[in-house]
Amino acid sequence: MPSLASARYGKDNVRVYKVQKDETTGVQTVTEMTVCCLLEGAIETSYTEADNSVVVATDSIKNTIYIKAKEHPVNPPELYASYLGQHFIDRYPHISTAHIKVVVHRWTRMTVDGAPHPHSFFRDGQETRNVEATVSRAGGIELKSGIVGLTVLKSTGSAFHSFVRDEYTTLPETWDRILSTDVDCAWAWKPFAGTAAVLASVERFDQAWESARDITMKTFALDESASVQNTMYKMCEQILEAVPESESASYSLPNKHYFEVDLSWHKGLKNTGKDAEVYAPQSGPNGLIKCEVVRS
Numbered sequence: 522m523p524s525l526a527s528a529r530y531g532k533d534n535v536r537v538y539k540v541q542k543d544e545t546t547g548v549q550t551v552t553e554m555t556v557c558c559l560l561e562g563a564i565e566t567s568y569t570e571a572d573n574s575v576v577v578a579t580d581s582i583k584n585t586i587y588i589k590a591k592e593h594p595v596n597p598p599e600l601y602a603s604y605l606g607q608h609f610i611d612r613y614p615h616i617s618t619a620h621i622k623v624v625v626h627r628w629t630r631m632t633v634d635g636a637p638h639p640h641s642f643f644r645d646g647q648e649t650r651n652v653e654a655t656v657s658r659a660g661g662i663e664l665k666s667g668i669v670g671l672t673v674l675k676s677t678g679s680a681f682h683s684f685v686r687d688e689y690t691t692l693p694e695t696w697d698r699i700l701s702t703d704v705d706c707a708w709a710w711k712p713f714a715g716t717a718a719v720l721a722s723v724e725r726f727d728q729a730w731e732s733a734r735d736i737t738m739k740t741f742a743l744d745e746s747a748s749v750q751n752t753m754y755k756m757c758e759q760i761l762e763a764v765p766e767s768e769s770a771s772y773s774l775p776n777k778h779y780f781e782v783d784l785s786w787h788k789g790l791k792n793t794g795k796d797a798e799v800y801a802p803q804s805g806p807n808g809l810i811k812c813e814v815v816r817s
């Protein structure tokens with residue numbers, strides 16, 4: 522006899538833009554985000570018995586995403602995600618958990634003739650600021666914040682040697698290589714009792730995001746990297762220190778390879794080892810290295 526093991530549903534890819542207008546200065550500030558909202562609870566019969574009486578339509582969920590963006594600040598995204606998730610728990614007694622994901626896209630203010638422009642912005646990269654909120658009657662508000670899609674490269678200051686060498690190995694050891702990755706980094710907050718507790722910490726979210734971003738870039742640049750594994754662990758350690766309210770920090774990093782090109786066949790051109798200047802960036806395969814670090 523089959524039985525429903527788990528179920529959640531909702532609206533994904535809801536694109537939201539909000540503008541904040543300062544009427545006295547004329548300065549406008551914009552936020553663009555993509556929101557996913559999935560609900561869990563006493564919804565089994567909608568699957569097993571075609572009982573739609575327990576279904577809040579995904580169209581209504583989409584409407585609610587817009588309405589809560591109008592009613593509440595959308596910055597920081599941790600606060601907006603918390604208000605949105607809490608709404609579903611408060612409004613529908615049979616909904617026990619709301620899973621909210623907010624992806625904030627970059628709109629950076631333009632500098633025109635040396636001055637910040639009041640209402641013009643540009644997209645300075647595919648990096649996003651991400652938040653996942655799990656809001657439940659049992660567990661309060663669990664928040665995970667992160668940075669995704671920050672592409673970085675260092676042209677030296679990275680080595681990889683002393684790894685397992687056996688009958689499967691062809692990779693030469695290197696003491697000087699290119700290191701490049703797309704940063705996917707996250708830090709999980711200790712649970713909050715409710716939206717009031719999230720509001721009480723509101724300043725910490727931007728501070729934590731700035732710290733994590735600075736730590737990621739500074740460590741990437743300054744560390745004489747022995748491996749992606751070791752460099753990312755050092756980043757996690759520092760995030761846990763900079764954000765005392767966090768209970769874990771994690772990274773998922775592709776190792777985007779740049780291969781040397783042997784050009785010696787052409788007039789004896791030297792382009793390997795210390796003479797390497799022209800490389801072939803690889804689209805795949807790539808390494809993929811992950812870790813999560815918690816407090817002991």
Ligand SMILES: O=c1[nH]c(=O)c2[nH]c(=O)[nH]c2[nH]1
Pocket residue numbers: 681692747748749750776808810
């Ligand atoms: O930093 C690295 N870690 C690895 O595990 C690995 N494996 C590999 O082939 N190159 C690298 N680089």
